[in-house]
Amino acid sequence: MDEIKNNEIYLRRKEALTSFFSDKEYLPLTFKQIASVFEVPKQEYDLLKELLEELELDGLILLNDSKRYVSAKKEHLIKCVYEAKSTNFGFGIINGREDIYISGRNANTAMDNDLVLVKIITGGYHAKEGVVVKILKRAPRVIIGKFFRFRNFGFVEPMDKKIPEIYIPKKYCSLAEHSDYVEVEIEKHAEKNLRMEGKILRVIGKNNTPNVEVKALYLMKRLDELESFSEEVQKELESIPEKVKAEELVGRKDRRDDMVVTIDSQDAMDLDDAVSVKKLENGNYLLSVYIADVSHYVKENTALDKEAIDRGTSIYIPGTVLPMLPKKLSNGICSLNALEDRLALGVDMEIDSEGKVVASDIFKAIICVRKKMTYDKVYCVLCDEKVEGYEPFKDFLLLMKELAQILNQQRREKGSIHFDLPELKVELNADGSVLEIKPSEKTIAHNMIEEFMLITNMVVAERFFFLDVPFIYRVHETPDEEKLRELNEVLENYHKRIKGVKNIHPKVLADLLEDIQDEDEKQVISSYVLRTLKLARYSNKCLGHFGLAARYYCHFTSPIRRYPDLFIHRMISKCLEQNYGMNQEEFLKYDKEAEKYAKSSSDAEKNATLIERDFDDLYVALYMSKRIDEEFHAIITSVTSFGVFVKLDNLAEGLVPIYSIFNNEFASFDEKRRIIFGERSKEVFKVGDHVKVRLTKVDIRLKQIDFVIVEHKG
Numbered sequence: 001m002d003e004i005k006n007n008e009i010y011l012r013r014k015e016a017l018t019s020f021f022s023d024k025e026y027l028p029l030t031f032k033q034i035a036s037v038f039e040v041p042k043q044e045y046d047l048l049k050e051l052l053e054e055l056e057l058d059g060l061i062l063l064n065d066s067k068r069y070v071s072a073k074k075e076h077l078i079k080c081v082y083e084a085k086s087t088n089f090g091f092g093i094i095n096g097r098e099d100i101y102i103s104g105r106n107a108n109t110a111m112d113n114d115l116v117l118v119k120i121i122t123g124g125y126h127a128k129e130g131v132v133v134k135i136l137k138r139a140p141r142v143i144i145g146k147f148f149r150f151r152n153f154g155f156v157e158p159m160d161k162k163i164p165e166i167y168i169p170k171k172y173c174s175l176a177e178h179s180d181y182v183e184v185e186i187e188k189h190a191e192k193n194l195r196m197e198g199k200i201l202r203v204i205g206k207n208n209t210p211n212v213e214v215k216a217l218y219l220m221k222r223l224d225e226l227e228s229f230s231e232e233v234q235k236e237l238e239s240i241p242e243k244v245k246a247e248e249l250v251g252r253k254d255r256r257d258d259m260v261v262t263i264d265s266q267d268a269m270d271l272d273d274a275v276s277v278k279k280l281e282n283g284n285y286l287l288s289v290y291i292a293d294v295s296h297y298v299k300e301n302t303a304l305d306k307e308a309i310d311r312g313t314s315i316y317i318p319g320t321v322l323p324m325l326p327k328k329l330s331n332g333i334c335s336l337n338a339l340e341d342r343l344a345l346g347v348d349m350e351i352d353s354e355g356k357v358v359a360s361d362i363f364k365a366i367i368c369v370r371k372k373m374t375y376d377k378v379y380c381v382l383c384d385e386k387v388e389g390y391e392p393f394k395d396f397l398l399l400m401k402e403l404a405q406i407l408n409q410q411r412r413e414k415g416s417i418h419f420d421l422p423e424l425k426v427e428l429n430a431d432g433s434v435l436e437i438k439p440s441e442k443t444i445a446h447n448m449i450e451e452f453m454l455i456t457n458m459v460v461a462e463r464f465f466f467l468d469v470p471f472i473y474r475v476h477e478t479p480d481e482e483k484l485r486e487l488n489e490v491l492e493n494y495h496k497r498i499k500g501v502k503n504i505h506p507k508v509l510a511d512l513l514e515d516i517q518d519e520d521e522k523q524v525i526s527s528y529v530l531r532t533l534k535l536a537r538y539s540n541k542c543l544g545h546f547g548l549a550a551r552y553y554c555h556f557t558s559p560i561r562r563y564p565d566l567f568i569h570r571m572i573s574k575c576l577e578q579n580y581g582m583n584q585e586e587f588l589k590y591d592k593e594a595e596k597y598a599k600s601s602s603d604a605e606k607n608a609t610l611i612e613r614d615f616d617d618l619y620v621a622l623y624m625s626k627r628i629d630e631e632f633h634a635i636i637t638s639v640t641s642f643g644v645f646v647k648l649d650n651l652a653e654g655l656v657p658i659y660s661i662f663n664n665e666f667a668s669f670d671e672k673r674r675i676i677f678g679e680r681s682k683e684v685f686k687v688g689d690h691v692k693v694r695l696t697k698v699d700i701r702l703k704q705i706d707f708v709i710v711e712h713k714g
Contacts, residue, residue, distance in 0.1 A: 014051055021061050021071050028068035057136050062117055077117045077133060084112040084162040092118045092130055099128060106131035109190040112162050113139035135189075142183055144204065144220040146701060149178040156184050156198065159213075159220045161702050164196060172199040179207035181216045211432045213700055217618055221611050226311065226322040232303035237328050240297055244333075244341040248296070249366050251577075253346065256368040259396055260290060262336055263373045263449050270314070270323065270330040271337065272558045274344070274369050275452050277400045284358065285351045285403045289456040290344040290367050292334045294559035295569040298325065309597065312604020314561035317615040318426040323561070330560050338372040345569060347456050351403065355410025360459050364576060378445040404448040407455055415507030415549035418514070419526050424651045426619045434623040437650050453557045454548065460572070461554035465542045467580060469571055470590035472564040472598045474555045475543040476536040478504065487532045489672050493686050494521065506549040520635055524688045527637060537602040538564050540594035564601045567594065617703040620652050624705055625698040631710055636689045639676050641669040644685055646693055646707060654705030656693065661685065661709060683712065 016038070020026065029037070031049070040048050052069065055061050059079025061069045072079070080092035080100065090107060092100030100118055102110075108131070110116050115137040118130035143163060145156040154168040154176075166184055176182050180203045188197040204219060205212035218224065229237075260276045276288040298304045308324050315322040323330045336342050346365040349357050370393075377387045381397050390397075412418065422439030429435045457474070464471050484501040491497055491512075498508050509529055516522040533547060538555075545553040559565040571590060574582065582590075634646035643658040658667055658676065666679045677684040693707035 010047075010051075013047075014054065017051055017055060018060060021055065021069070022073065024074075026071055026074070028064070028066075028070045030068055034069065056134075057115075059117060059136065062134055072117060075119065077119050078130070079136065080116060080118055082107065082110040082112065082114045082116045082132065084110075086162055087164050090162075092116065100130040101128060102130055102132060108132035108135065109196075110135055111139065111141070111189075112160070113141075115139075138189065142185055142201070143198070144181065144183055144216050146207075146216075147176045147178070147180045147182045147200065149173055149176070156182060156200075157701060158184075159216050159701060164190070166198045167195045168198060168200060175200045176203050177206075181205045181207070181212050183219070213618060213622065214432065214615075217614060221614070223315070223317075223322055223611070226315070229307060229326050230303060233307050233326065236302055236304050237326055240328060240333060242333065244343060244366065248343060252343070252364045252366045255288070255290070255346065255365050256341065258288070258367070259393075260288070260367050260369050261371050261373050261393065261396075262338070262369055263375060263378055263445060266374045266376070269327075269335065270321075270560045271335045271369075271372070272560045273449070273453065274336045274367060275400070275449070277396070277403055279399060280350065283353060285399075285406075287349045287351055287403060287452060287455070289347045289349075289452055289557070290336065290365060291347075291456075291557050291565075291569070292336055292560055293343040293345050293364065293569065293573075294325070294329070294334050294566050295573055296343050297329060297334060298566060300570060304329075308563055308566060309600065312563050312601045313608045315608045315611055317612055318619055319428045319432060324563065325560060334560055336367070336369050338369045341366060341368050345572060347459060349455065349459055351407070351455075353406065355406045357455065357459055360463070362460065362463060362572060362576070364573070375443060375445040378448075379443040382444055400448050400452075401444060404444070404451040407451040408447065411451070411454070411548070412510065412514075415505055415510050417506055417510045417529070417547050417549070419530060421523065421526050421530070422651065424616050424620070426616060434619050437620055437623050437652060439649075439651055457554050457556050458548075458550050458552055460556045460568070461542065462552035464554075464568070464571070464575075465552050467575065469575060469582065470540065470587060470594045471542075471571060472538050472540060472554065472567055472594050472601070473542045474536060474545060474553050474564070475539045475541070476545040476547050476553075477534050477543060478546050479533050483532045487528055490528050490674050490687060491525070493673060493675070493688070494525065496525075506546050510549070520690070521688055524635065524637060528687075535606075538598035538605075540591060540598050562601070563597060563604070567597050614703070618700070621698050621700045621703045621705060624652050624654075624695060625700060628695055628698065631692055631694050632707075634691050634693045634707070636685060636687055636691060639669070639674045639685060639687055641671075641676075644676065646691060648693075652705060654693075654695075654707050656691075656707045656709055685712065689713070 035045065035048055052061065056063060060072055062072055062075065062077060064070050078092065078094065078100070080094045082090055082102065083093045084090040088104040090102050092102055100120070102118065110132045114135050116132045117134040117136060119133050120128065120130050143156070143158050143166065145158040145166065147154055147156050152170050154173045156166045156168060158166065182203050183201045184198040185201050186196060186198045190196040205215050258276050260274045262271045262274045264271060272292050274290045278286040280286055298308060311324045314324045325334070336344065344365045344367050346363050348361045350359040352358050377390060378397055380387050381390050381394055382401055424437060425440035426437055427435045461473060481501050484498065484504060488497055496512065498512055500508060513522060513526055513529065516525060536545070542552060544551050554568060555562055555565045556568055557565065559569050632648045634648050636644050637647045637653065638645040643661065644656050645653060646656060647653045661667065662678045665681060667676055668679060669676050675684050675686040690713040691709050692711035692713070694710050695705065696708050697706040
């Protein structure tokens with residue numbers, strides 16, 4: 001059939017049918033009527049049927065209940081991808097954006113990532129609401145879940161809470177036992193009055209098997225498919241050297257004698273960046289940042305490059321990493337390992353005492369890192385503690401700290417928003433079980449490297465913006481006015497308010513956070529400010545970065561684990577090799593690629609973030625499930641009509657249901673002020689209140705934690 005579809009006659013017929021259905025005079029016709037109009041002989045009915053099915057899949061026509069083909073355009077039908085948020089609602093996604101709200105009752109059994117036709121409806125609660133009228137194509141899926149057996153049947157609760165329960169007929173129940181985690185194949189999709197039906201393919205773990213939930217989530221996210229690379233990639237790896245060759249040094253600045261170090265976490269293996277700082281005779285600083293020259297080894301249009309494009313980013317989950325590039329590159333020749341010659345792209349920046357970059361240069365280099373340093377040991381040195389092996393580097397590290405503080409001050413003066421929000425750290429035992437969850441520590445050692453990477457990304461982005469080279473920028477657009485007004489409603493509880501919501505400058509939000517003295521209050525308000533901002537993304541257009549108050553910004557410093565960085569490394573190398581010349585044909589080619597990869601990389605980043613968050617939530621649920629009935633200090637982080645959400649000191653979050661807050665008392669929810677109060681007692685619960693809570697329930701599958709309030713401290 002593929003040969004037929006590529007046939008010129010087939011394509012002409014498809015084009016004729018497309019024009020026919022697009023005609024404004026077209027009226028719904030049956031299959032036989034269409035065959036009659038086009039005088040199709042019976043022996044070609046199968047081909048006509050194939051054409052009509054293809055046009056329906058294209059979203060141009062719809063075969064309705066009366067077996068007539070209607071024009072999708074005339075019926076105001078829109079082809080989109082259904083993105084389920086839960087079993088209760090989802091969105092029709094058009095061009096990667098959440099465009100059409102679809103309630104569960106209007107989803108017509110559509111599941112996550114199904115291709116659907118949606119009809120816009122009026123009178124709903126949402127500005128743009130629709131109903132699924134046709135599922136054009138089901139997304140391929142094998143479902144992981146927990147099996148529950150009954151006498152004559154069973155059912156599976158999927159790990160993915162966006163998927164409803166799956167009925168398992170008795171004939172398929174013998175393979176698994178009650179409470180096993182299983183892999184299920186869908187045999188019959190749900191219909192109006194019938195549940196989805198499936199069969200068990202295999203048991204992936206017994207209920208009492210250690211870490212079975214983690215394994216189930218791992219398989220549900222299909223991460224096992226990312227553990228290895230294709231045979232084609234493996235073959236290409238054979239030609240990549242273990243060591244830098246002498247001929248590769250041609251055209252590079254030799255910086256192997258310079259004091260260059262890496263500073264990273266203890267267990268980091270993929271070292272993208274190294275730094276060096278000197279004080280110049282004129283009193284200025286010379287900051288040199290070296291980034292692994294990954295594009296030297298990953299050439300465009302190779303299997304390696306295509307795999308990197310598909311992955312888009314490395315995925316980091318507790319205990320493991322699923323790399324964008326094979327370990328021979330990410331942990332080997334591309335990693336800036338100590339005492340090994342490595343190829344790099346270097347950026348020299350002369351910075352004055354006010355933190356301004358007065359001169360810069362971008363070049364290819366060969367380096368040899370003097371020492372692999374860790375954040376915790378560098379922090380100890382900066383706190384004037386003696387650390388073995390670090391004594392010769394103390395003055396060097398103090399100079400780095402000095403420059404980092406200048407850069408930080410300059411950035412804050414411009415209006416860069418500083419979020420001092422701790423991130424969750426999950427520590428595992430040797431067997432993979434959860435040892436502890438706690439806030440990760442971020443010290444001046446982390447901040448130094450962060451400041452150096454930020455200024456480097458800004459310098460590189462500005463340089464290549466004015467060179468008008470195809471590029472991928474990291475953009476962060478101005479928040480919506482409506483979101484800022486909602487933020488003001490929360491701030492009223494703290495007697496604060498932001499002005500100029502119609503044309504806000506990031507410094508307004510930066511100053512708001514800077515002026516808050518109480519740390520708990522700052523944490524809560526920082527969280528709300530963060531929710532107010534838009535998500536950063538990649539673009540081939542330089543649209544600025546609101547959160548950093550930066551006109552020019554890109555991601556240049558992590559090409560081992562992010563594809564946009566790798567792409568712009570390739571553009572930089574091309575410019576350096578061609579003396580910044582690029583012909584029109586090349587420009588158009590790479591500009592088109594920049595647009596394409598910016599979109600795919602944004603999607604990959606979003607997917608990786610959701611996966612990483614899911615694993616964190618699961619580990620938190622597993623850890624807290626062993627602490628039922630224990631009491632904790634917490635802060636209310638959100639107030640809703642159905643209860644309040646609280647966060648513990650270890651960053652675990654959960655819900656206190658409203659019925660447990662006000663026993664035998666009617667409660668009122670003030671959405672504008674984000675408060676909830678008892679009608680009789682007048683006791684008010686608001687964001688930022690301190691409470692003591694008792695853990696009552698943990699649902700590991702749903703990754704949900706429930707508390708009751710023991711004491712309200714206000």
